[in-house]
Amino acid sequence: MLFFRTICLTVVFTLLSANVWAEERPAPDVRIVIDISGSMKETDPENLRRPALNLLTELLPEGARAGVWTFGRYVNMLVPLGTVDEAWRQKARAASGDISSVGLNTNLVDALDRALYEATQNSQFDQTVILLTDGRIDMDTSGGDPDTAANTAARERLISAVLPEYMSKNVRIHTLALSDAADVSMLGQLAMETDGLALKAHTNDELMPAFLKAFDRAVPSEQVPLVGNTFNIDPSVNEFTALIFRAASSKPTELVSPSGLRISQNSAATSADVRWHHDLNFDLITVKSPEDGEWAADADVAPDSRVQILSDLKLKVTGLPGSLFSGVPVQLEMSLENEGETVDEETILQLTDVSLQVTAPDGRTGSKLLSDPESLPVDGIFRETLSRLNQPGEYRLEINAQGRTFERKQVLTATLAEPMRVEVEPDVNQQILNVRVYPQSDLVDTSLSRVISRISSPDGSSMINAMEYSGENDAWELALMADKGPGNYEIMLNIRGVSASGKTFKSKPESIPVTFPLVSESAPERAALASMMPEQPQVAGTASSEDDPAENEGGAAESAASPDNQSKQEQPQSEEVPSQDVSTPAPEEVVPDLAARYSEQVATEEVETEEESGVAWWIYVLLGVANLALLGGLAWWWLMRRKGKAESPEDVAARESLDLETGQLDDADLDSADFDNFDGAEEEEIPAAEEESRVTASMGGDTDMGSPEPAADAAESADDDDDWGEFDLPDDKKE
Numbered sequence: 107m108l109f110f111r112t113i114c115l116t117v118v119f120t121l122l123s124a125n126v127w128a129e130e131r132p133a134p135d136v137r138i139v140i141d142i143s144g145s146m147k148e149t150d151p152e153n154l155r156r157p158a159l160n161l162l163t164e165l166l167p168e169g170a171r172a173g174v175w176t177f178g179r180y181v182n183m184l185v186p187l188g189t190v191d192e193a194w195r196q197k198a199r200a201a202s203g204d205i206s207s208v209g210l211n212t213n214l215v216d217a218l219d220r221a222l223y224e225a226t227q228n229s230q231f232d233q234t235v236i237l238l239t240d241g242r243i244d245m246d247t248s249g250g251d252p253d254t255a256a257n258t259a260a261r262e263r264l265i266s267a268v269l270p271e272y273m274s275k276n277v278r279i280h281t282l283a284l285s286d287a288a289d290v291s292m293l294g295q296l297a298m299e300t301d302g303l304a305l306k307a308h309t310n311d312e313l314m315p316a317f318l319k320a321f322d323r324a325v326p327s328e329q330v331p332l333v334g335n336t337f338n339i340d341p342s343v344n345e346f347t348a349l350i351f352r353a354a355s356s357k358p359t360e361l362v363s364p365s366g367l368r369i370s371q372n373s374a375a376t377s378a379d380v381r382w383h384h385d386l387n388f389d390l391i392t393v394k395s396p397e398d399g400e401w402a403a404d405a406d407v408a409p410d411s412r413v414q415i416l417s418d419l420k421l422k423v424t425g426l427p428g429s430l431f432s433g434v435p436v437q438l439e440m441s442l443e444n445e446g447e448t449v450d451e452e453t454i455l456q457l458t459d460v461s462l463q464v465t466a467p468d469g470r471t472g473s474k475l476l477s478d479p480e481s482l483p484v485d486g487i488f489r490e491t492l493s494r495l496n497q498p499g500e501y502r503l504e505i506n507a508q509g510r511t512f513e514r515k516q517v518l519t520a521t522l523a524e525p526m527r528v529e530v531e532p533d534v535n536q537q538i539l540n541v542r543v544y545p546q547s548d549l550v551d552t553s554l555s556r557v558i559s560r561i562s563s564p565d566g567s568s569m570i571n572a573m574e575y576s577g578e579n580d581a582w583e584l585a586l587m588a589d590k591g592p593g594n595y596e597i598m599l600n601i602r603g604v605s606a607s608g609k610t611f612k613s614k615p616e617s618i619p620v621t622f623p624l625v626s627e628s629a630p631e632r633a634a635l636a637s638m639m640p641e642q643p644q645v646a647g648t649a650s651s652e653d654d655p656a657e658n659e660g661g662a663a664e665s666a667a668s669p670d671n672q673s674k675q676e677q678p679q680s681e682e683v684p685s686q687d688v689s690t691p692a693p694e695e696v697v698p699d700l701a702a703r704y705s706e707q708v709a710t711e712e713v714e715t716e717e718e719s720g721v722a723w724w725i726y727v728l729l730g731v732a733n734l735a736l737l738g739g740l741a742w743w744w745l746m747r748r749k750g751k752a753e754s755p756e757d758v759a760a761r762e763s764l765d766l767e768t769g770q771l772d773d774a775d776l777d778s779a780d781f782d783n784f785d786g787a788e789e790e791e792i793p794a795a796e797e798e799s800r801v802t803a804s805m806g807g808d809t810d811m812g813s814p815e816p817a818a819d820a821a822e823s824a825d826d827d828d829d830w831g832e833f834d835l836p837d838d839k840k841e
Contacts, residue, residue, distance in 0.1 A: 178209010364399025433614025467499025
């Protein structure tokens with residue numbers, strides 16, 4: 107049976123028709139905008155922009171539309187916008203030699219404006235701009251000082267005129283910063299506004315891989331896995347393109363077909379089915395109507411090599427935005443498509459393994475097998491949710507679909523960059539934890555953006571507060587005091603921002619744990635703190651011994667809230683002493699009172715004797731109750747038996763039906779919405795209060811939930827503002 111299914115699967119995929127871009131998705135429209143200012147001599151000394159442009163030129167599919175612009179003081183259309191074919195590629199290859207580093211300024215705004223040439227709101231193309239720069243807006247001799255009149259005017263034009271055009275015409279901007287001197291904040295905002303990637307190449311060696319990441323989002327490509335130096339081509343593949351990055355001292359690249367035929371750069375020149383592009387550090391080989399089976403690359407294959415294919419069988423991945431936000435779940439959908447139709451045939455899906463691998467910015471990797479032969483999606487779409495992504499940087503997602511006769515792979519990149527920065531500063535003397543949220547860019551509209559905090563207290567209750575914006579400090583501020591008593595508190599933030607051009611974004615940073623009372627590292631400050639605090643039962647963070655575990659827990663919370671304390675933690679520990687409460691004086695040594703001890707012992711023995719006699723009495727009572735219960739049960743059984751004889755068949759059927767309806771419920775039968783407060787936590791109502799210049803999160807005080815203009819916010823309906831009435835963290839129960 108397995109052999110029969112495999113043969114059927116092979117026949118189905120072999121009989122598919124030729125691939126056509128327009129059948130599945132709009133053809134890509136890729137505009138490449140390259141900085142040629144003088145500073146690029148230092149950031150790109152080998153001028154890797156030339157081979158990078160050649161690489162994208164060769165990878166662009168037939169029928170796509172593309173153009174190339176360069177900019178310094180002036181903007182030049184290096185390669186006119188046109189349909190990608192062999193003639194267009196020849197123009198692009200020739201023009202790549204004109205890329206230099208001679209520009210006197212960085213006219214980034216005009217470059218982005220000119221790159222909108224013929225872009226339309228309802229375009230038949232999927233429009234993307236890939237922007238490479240190593241600097242910032244520089245329209246005068248200041249070297250990019252943002253406060254000069256010329257640079258300020260250019261920036262305002264970017265925000266008020268150019269960027270809204272990109273948003274209205276649905277053109278994404280993938281930004282690539284090639285220097286630490288680049289205006290990373292502005293480039294990140296451009297990407298976020300248009301759902302693009304915000305990439306950074308720390309060295310010129312990282313330039314080409316970064317270009318590929320942007321290209322993969324602009325032109326999603328089908329791949330087959332390249333394992334070592336081998337890859338498999340199945341019968342449904344119409345064409346493949348092998349991108350082989352060569353090691354520094356590698357020999358010339360050759361491809362070896364399944365039948366043993368060797369293809370080199372020289373032999374490709376005489377073949378109508380092979381196109382070979384050789385460049386500085388890579389070979390790009392396209393083979394039409396390839397032989398199916400295992401191919402090999404006879405070369406010293408370097409990282410980032412890949413094999414793209416044109417096939418009638420595709421792996422479709424949707425739901426991954428270019429810009430991610432902290433704590434906002436990502437809903438992925440993955441499926442196989444045949445001529446634009448989702449493959450939902452159970453026979454095929456049972457023989458296909460679909461897996462997902464996610465690599466975080468810090469290099470940690472996690473994998474998951476999504477397909478289960480016993481539980482296949484009816485519609486053929488595999489779904490997975492990535493929740494609580496919160497690490498700034500690049501996330502790499504690799505999706506693989508492996509069947510008995512084929513393999514498909516997609517690699518996509520998304521970037522997470524916080525538009526807001528959270529800072530925490532404990533004030534030990536005042537016993538206040540100050541939390542401030544700063545906008546990371548002046549493109550954030552602070553008058554429309556909102557920051558909500560939810561504070562959980564030691565008694566299990568919680569309160570939601572709207573943090574007030576302070577124009578003086580350019581931050582939303584909250585001051586937390588321990589009005590619910592000492593213990594562990596937690597602050598969770600929900601940010602809804604609005605950019606200067608009207609883009610809305612949401613973010614939910616990591617929660618902030620804190621233990622009250624706040625403690626300092628020095629003993630005199632702890633002693634002064636203890637004298638200020640009222641007498642309380644011993645809780646975490648209140649002991650005085652430096653080695654007491656409870657105090658160490660409080661100190662760890664303070665250290666997490668304040669990076670300045672890290673250096674203090676590295677200091678040598680003091681000599682270990684027994685843990686004790688220093689507020690209670692040690693008892694003086696006295697002579698034991700033997701008579702008193704004897705009298706206490708006698709009294710204790712008398713109590714134990716009375717308890718033993720009491721136990722025996724209770725045993726008799728329990729036995730009597732048990733006998734009565736047994737007699738009552740027998741009587742009930744006898745009566746029910748007599749009653750059962752008198753029941754009609756209809757009565758019996760009705761009773762059995764009722765038993766089925768009121769039987770024991772499984773977890774799946776319970777509506778979780780009815781058990782929101784099952785853990786005992788209570789949500790306190792927020793009474794109205796007068797506005798304050800700075801919110802103090804007093805758990806027993808009044809805090810205004812509204813904005814600085816309560817009347818205006820009150821007029822907004824729930825439909826207009828969908829989550830300001832609730833704290834919608836994905837891992838929380840509905841409050």
